[in-house]
Amino acid sequence: MIVIVMQAQATQNDVDIVTKKLVEAGLQYYLSQGEARTIIGVIGDEKSIAQLPVDVFPGVEKSIAVTESYKLVSREFRHEDTVIDVQGTKIGGRHLGIMAGPCAVESLDQLLEAASAVKRAGAQFLRGGAYKPRTSPYSFQGLEEKGLELLAEARERTGLKIVTEVLDSSAVDIVSQYADVLQIGTRNMQNFTLLKTVGKSDKPVLLKRGLAATISEWLNAAEYIMSEGNYNVILCERGIRTFETYTRNTLDLGAVAAVKSLSHLPVIVDPSHGTGHWKMVRPMARAAVAAGADGLIIEVHPNPAEALCDGNQSLTPENFSLLMDEVGAIAAITGKAIP
Amino acid sequence: MIVIVMQAQATQNDVDIVTKKLVEAGLQYYLSQGEARTIIGVIGDEKSIAQLPVDVFPGVEKSIAVTESYKLVSREFRHEDTVIDVQGTKIGGRHLGIMAGPCAVESLDQLLEAASAVKRAGAQFLRGGAYKPRTSPYSFQGLEEKGLELLAEARERTGLKIVTEVLDSSAVDIVSQYADVLQIGTRNMQNFTLLKTVGKSDKPVLLKRGLAATISEWLNAAEYIMSEGNYNVILCERGIRTFETYTRNTLDLGAVAAVKSLSHLPVIVDPSHGTGHWKMVRPMARAAVAAGADGLIIEVHPNPAEALCDGNQSLTPENFSLLMDEVGAIAAITGKAIP
Amino acid sequence: MIVIVMQAQATQNDVDIVTKKLVEAGLQYYLSQGEARTIIGVIGDEKSIAQLPVDVFPGVEKSIAVTESYKLVSREFRHEDTVIDVQGTKIGGRHLGIMAGPCAVESLDQLLEAASAVKRAGAQFLRGGAYKPRTSPYSFQGLEEKGLELLAEARERTGLKIVTEVLDSSAVDIVSQYADVLQIGTRNMQNFTLLKTVGKSDKPVLLKRGLAATISEWLNAAEYIMSEGNYNVILCERGIRTFETYTRNTLDLGAVAAVKSLSHLPVIVDPSHGTGHWKMVRPMARAAVAAGADGLIIEVHPNPAEALCDGNQSLTPENFSLLMDEVGAIAAITGKAIP
Amino acid sequence: MIVIVMQAQATQNDVDIVTKKLVEAGLQYYLSQGEARTIIGVIGDEKSIAQLPVDVFPGVEKSIAVTESYKLVSREFRHEDTVIDVQGTKIGGRHLGIMAGPCAVESLDQLLEAASAVKRAGAQFLRGGAYKPRTSPYSFQGLEEKGLELLAEARERTGLKIVTEVLDSSAVDIVSQYADVLQIGTRNMQNFTLLKTVGKSDKPVLLKRGLAATISEWLNAAEYIMSEGNYNVILCERGIRTFETYTRNTLDLGAVAAVKSLSHLPVIVDPSHGTGHWKMVRPMARAAVAAGADGLIIEVHPNPAEALCDGNQSLTPENFSLLMDEVGAIAAITGKAIP
Structure with a gap:
């Protein structure tokens, strides 16, 4: 209309x-x-x-x-909150999902140390990049399939579900062999070939908001996935690009409140990329849950000072554990709980 | 440097x-x-x-x-949180300050109804515009001095402290006769003549962030006020202008965390202008306090459907009361309390 | 509507x-x-x-x-281009107006050297700040009334018309005694008290676009001036704030084309603030005139390396002269001429 | 560093x-x-x-x-302007390249009519999308390989070189069989798998700037292509996303001047997407060439009112012809010519 x-x-x-x-x-x-x-x-x-x-x-x-072009993602299409079941672990509705782990998979030791720490603190998902999208071709590009194997081994040992990024339609098959949740990164939010391909997959998809995407474009990107038959889409607000340069991005928590009203899909928040400074991760994680987010995805590294990427925004296991305590207390106020 | x-x-x-x-x-x-x-x-x-x-x-x-030009506002200049005493009511440090009331002063009845409602719910300050900055010259421009008189009468009857906007250096005297806190609006954040004038006043100043101001420019604006001798500055994040149009502005709660680290001054949040939708005010008020804000400024109208301005983003007294309960619970987690 | x-x-x-x-x-x-x-x-x-x-x-x-709130500034209100007559010098329609001079008035020698250079190259207006809006209170704030006197003297000696900024409603009287055109700076575009005050003046007003103002808000600001009776408003695009930091601002030449369609008022361009780099001033001045601008305002300093402000974006007289040659040739293609 | x-x-x-x-x-x-x-x-x-x-x-x-991570794209690596030879047609240096044609290939008739019109007016390249990236999955997605065949036929009949978009690494082979220049769209500017794949191709690449990409990120994206061995990269400014909504995007012509200083690669401008309004295309095309652009890419449709996409921003053949006359005159001033 x-x-x-x-x-x-x-x-x-x-x-x-x-x-x-x-x-x-x-x-x-x-x-x-x-x-x-x-x-x-x-x-x-x-x-x-x-x-x-x-x-x-x-x-x-x-x-x-005056009307939006998306249908399947809208609250009008489905009134109740969608709860997504990832191999027995739920996210959405009353279930707060916590994903944590290093920016990049670097080695088995690093990964297992991070995994056991985040599990101990209460996370249900392990995040970690095997394929890394980097601004410069000369930066570390990830361990690729070797990284996927290490993630699978970490799942084996800890029981955590695996969330990892897929960069290209041609890599959906290989990543799907290892991952429990396929992550679409911010730069690929409108990579429509990739969206259609994961739309045909049976894995849940974590769809990050593009760094300059409107809420409407973000929901239309989710519609691409759903229109191919995959209804298990988790949205992720990770900060948008604005004129402010003190923070790496501007975390748009208003978008969380907006999405809860426009769509039935769960929406989580990434305060690590949303701020770029580890000191700001705890307050913004609290704020995200207070705003009504269905979960968090947080960069945690056993030793941020040695990280191969994003060390500046990674929490130590100790700080992550403090964050979990605070977030749990706030979740109770918004009617949610970490399972 | x-x-x-x-x-x-x-x-x-x-x-x-x-x-x-x-x-x-x-x-x-x-x-x-x-x-x-x-x-x-x-x-x-x-x-x-x-x-x-x-x-x-x-x-x-x-x-x-590599260094900032502001001095007096910086954490390096003063390490402890500044607590501002407004005629006996404290804001900053452990004291969460709540300012609430209508966008514009419309009549004595409207103002008193709003004032008694927000006081009952726990607010300590009454906000209300007597001089209204409006995009169009044909919109309602406020009751001017008559509005100030009504605010003073509401203070008389309720004991609430008065926060109201001053638009121009030539109006600082008259507004100071009535207000407890002088508000500098977002469009005037870099009205340097006005900043210097309120810097010579003995009233505390509420300095809203410009809608396209960096955190650094905002702190420099506070420096203008402090460099004239007035150290009682309360900062207010009220949303910045970005490409997203679903919300009226993009509320930048990361700026709250940033300011707490860069400056000793108290910083409060305006989720009414920060979102533009009354339904989003409660979640974003919760998020603001969770992020560490020292207070809130909220538009409350006894009957939003009859408001002369900003009815869309005004809370009813009932919704404001629910907000206060939630915000109080979250404040406890960040070590603050509503006095 | x-x-x-x-x-x-x-x-x-x-x-x-x-x-x-x-x-x-x-x-x-x-x-x-x-x-x-x-x-x-x-x-x-x-x-x-x-x-x-x-x-x-x-x-x-x-x-x-669906409709705009401004009336007097719109093409619907007046179909033909407005031509403004500044003491005999025309701007608008077929008349390309060129304003040039130093960022700040520093001394009589500096000003006269700049003035004679820009006049020789073909400018009709001398720009120069006596009151300077600066981000930090510790930066040079201008010579104030002394600066106005020097501007008047430069007019006396060269015949150039004077354009200079007025920062506050209380300074409109004094600035009007010296200036031929009152400049409203980007930070004051929505200083409504100031707009109303210059709206009552008989001097033409140069209204710079706010650094985060939409075209609609900019035209509404002009409406404030016109609604008080002063119809001699010249708009000035000077770059908007975006995520790009390589340039000081993002010069929005699309806004020039838009304004020519929405309004009858003349619109000029400031490529000095619009880029922040003197090397980019010439190409962007050419582009502005090619886009249909009615004039330019350019920072020229006899010795940019000694300038008290904005030396980085100031042209030498030699470069300004080259710019004028190119701009004159392009103006012919868009049906305009430098008188 | x-x-x-x-x-x-x-x-x-x-x-x-x-x-x-x-x-x-x-x-x-x-x-x-x-x-x-x-x-x-x-x-x-x-x-x-x-x-x-x-x-x-x-x-x-x-x-x-303090230094940039790109090397091969920089002026420091190569001081002279790169001139790219597309099957005998040059672009860069003194050679202004003009690409024109419909947003999407719709039918042989439509394409041939557009092709002959743009050739007659002086364009050397035919643009047209066979694979269309669309915000909504329910919008027209292009004729796909059939569209490529029609483009090849249009080349056969007119001698125009073909520029068309490739959306995904898996489609580089098929598109390369038909296209003379591979276009990377704005949403794919940081699709690193795609960049690496076209970097291994022997076809020149037209790399559009991402709608929220800094100039630095854009040049790093070009570095991805060059670092794989393909040195024939043409940059294209097509507007960035800002708060202004009157225009579809904000055409950043300052970026053209910046790129000419930072890099040796040719840079062209897309005023169709840069404005979104056909009435603004002519003034902004003039402005682009005046700013020093090495070429233009323009949407032209034989009958914009019947176009399947982007009719609003498409020129008629008549208007395109007027544009070419003006642009040719301005090119002479910047030392360029349409071959």
Whole structure:
């Protein structure tokens, strides 16, 4: 549904041409003719509406979308909160899901040390990158399949579920062999080939918000996955890009509240990338849960000073444990609990 | 303190000219000569450094500021949290300050109804605009001095302290006759004449962050006030302008955590302007306190559907009361309490 | 004129309540009832519409403004380009206005040297700050009234018209005694008291766009001035704040094209602040004129390496002269000429 | 090369620990010890520096990068402008390259009509999407391989070179069979798998700037392609995302001037996506060439009112022809010509 706003000087003939075009496209319309200008409400098949080049019709000032193009992700489609079951571990609704671990998988020792620490503190998921998207081609690009094998071994030993990133449609098969949850990173939020491919997978998908994506675009990206049949999508707010440079990104917790109203899907928060400073991770993790988030994903490293990436924003196991205590207390206030 | 980065192809002669300029300006420098390029650390009087047009010196690629120009607002200047005493009511440190009331003062009845409701729920301050900054000259501009009189009467009857906005240096005197706290709005954060004028006042100042101000510029604005002798500055995060349009602004709670580390001044949060939707005010108020804020400023109207401005983002007294319960519980976790 | 979008689950009763409220407010409405949702077009007095808190009415999802609140600045109000006559020098329409000079007035020698250089190259206006808005209170704040006197002397000797900034409503009188054009800086674009004050002045006003102001807000700021009776407003695009930090601001030349379509007022461009690097001033000055700008304001300093402010972005007289040659050639292509 | 800024209260012991870490990592350093704080310039292997988690070292306030990580794309690596030869058609240096055609390939008739029109007006390249990245899964996704066949036929008949988008690493082979230039779209600018894959191709690559990418990230993305051996990269500025919503994007022509100084690669401009309004395309195309761009990519449709996508921003052949005349005249001023 769109509204077409005619120019002040548009003639009746202009209006007639526009409405004729609408009828030809099989659409219905309602006219509102004010003194200042005429507006035309357009109703009908969304696909037909989406393809109307209304701004080139004569006398049109602009068109305004009044409904969203996503359907399956919306609260209107499904009213109750979606609870996603990852091999027996639930996230969504009353279940707060905690994902933690190092930025990158570096070695078995590093990974097991991180895994046992985060499990001890109460996390249910182990995060860790095997394929790393890096701004420069000269930065560490990850251990690749070897990293996936180490993650599987850490699952074997700790029982934690594995969350890891898949960078490209051609890697979905291999990553799916090891991961419990497929992560789509912020730079790939609108990699539509990748979205369609994980949409055909049977693994839950963690969909990070693009660093300049509107909430609407983010939900449309989730719609790509769901429209291929995979309904197990977890959204993740991880900070957006703004003019402020003190923090690595601007963590948009308002988006959490917005998503809870627009969609039934669970939404978690990444305060590590959302701030870029380990000292800010604890307060922002508390804030995220207070805002109603369904979970957290946190970078924890046994020794941040030796990390191969993102050491600046990684928590020590001790700080992560303090965070978990505070977050648990706040979750109770919002009606959630860490299982 | 700045670092001058020389171009890769800069000659020794270029470096000599630059360092000669530094010496002439009474500054010290340290050279770091790498293979790729030379950098020059510059130390000395900040004012002299600020006036160096280094980018026009020969062979200079750029200069980078490594220290901030503000002093009095910084944690380095004062290590302990500043607690501000507003006629006996404290804010900062362990004292959570709650300011609430209508966007605009409309009538005595409206104001008293709002005031008694927010007082009952636990607020210590009554907010309300007598002079309203509006995007369009055709919107309601406030009751002006009449509004100030009504605020004073509400204080008389309820004991609440009054927070109200001053729009211009010429109005500081009149507003000071009525207000307990002078509010500087987001559009005036860099109205330097106004900042200097309230800096000479003996009233505490609530300094809202500009909608596109960096944290550094915001703290420099506070420095303007403090450098005139008024040390009672309360900072207020109220959302910044980003590409996201679903919310009225993007509430930057990371800035709260940042300010707590950079400055000793109390910082409060305005989730009403920070979201623009009353339904999002409660979750974001919880999140603000969880992030470590020293207080809140919230729009409450006895009947939002009849409000002359900002009805969309105003809470009913009932919802405000629920908010206060939740916020009180979270404050306990961050070591604060509503007095 | 606004469109109210009802929620998908809104009832007929909700719609009835909303339309009853509209009638009570003296407004007309048109219903468009689609399968997915109902929308309501609202027509009538803009002031009444602006005060409707529609989002708190039952069943309302959102409201969307379809018309702008400014009137006097719009192309609909006046179809032909406004040409402003500054003491005999025209700007707007076919007349390209060139303003140039130092960031700050520093001394008579500096000012006269700059003035004679820019006049020789073809500028008609001398710019120069007597009152300087600076981020830090410890930076050079300008020569104040002494600076105004020097500007007047430069006018006396060169015949150039004077453009200089007024920072506060209380300074409009004094600045008006010396200036030919009153400049409102980017930080004061929504200093509504100042806008109203210069709106009562008989001097033309140069209104810089706020660094985070939408085009709509900028035109509304001009409306404040015009609604007080002063129709001689020159708009100035000077770069907006974005995530990009390589340039000081992001010069939004699309805004020039937009303003030419939305408004009859002349719009000029400041490539000095718009880039922050003197090397980028020439290409962006060319681009501005090619985009259809009605003029330029450029920082020129006889010796940028000695400038007290903005030396990095100041042109030498030689470079300014080259710029003028190029700009003159491009102006011919867009149907303009430097008088 | 980075600069480490120590906290004001950092001890000599903190400094010693940091410098010991630097030595262990095989790096050199220079100390600048001011009164206020110590800074440490770090020199050595960029990869080792990139992996230092300096912010978790004791007493460190922050670290600042002073050099860029890209090499092959930089002006320092190659001083002269790169001229790219696309099957005999040159772009870069004095050669202005003009790419034009419909948003999406729709049918043979539509494509041939567009192709012959743009050729007649002087374009050397035909643009047209066979695979379309769309925000919603329900929008037209392109004719896919059939579209590529039509593009090849249009080349056969007109001699125009073909520019078309490749969405995913798995599609590089098929698109390369038909295209003369592989386009990487704005959403894929940091699809690193795709960048590496086209980096191994022998086709020139048109790399659009990401809608929230800094100039530095954009050049690093080009470095990914060049580091795999493909040196034929054409950059394309197409607008960035900002708070302004009147235009579809904010066309950042300052980035063109910046890239010309930082890199030897050609950079072209897309004023169609950069504005979103066909009426703004001509002025912004002129501005782009005036700013020093090496070419343009423009959406032209034989009948914009019937276009399946982006009709609003498409030029008619007549308007495109007018644009070409103006652009040719401006190119002469910047020392370029349309071959």
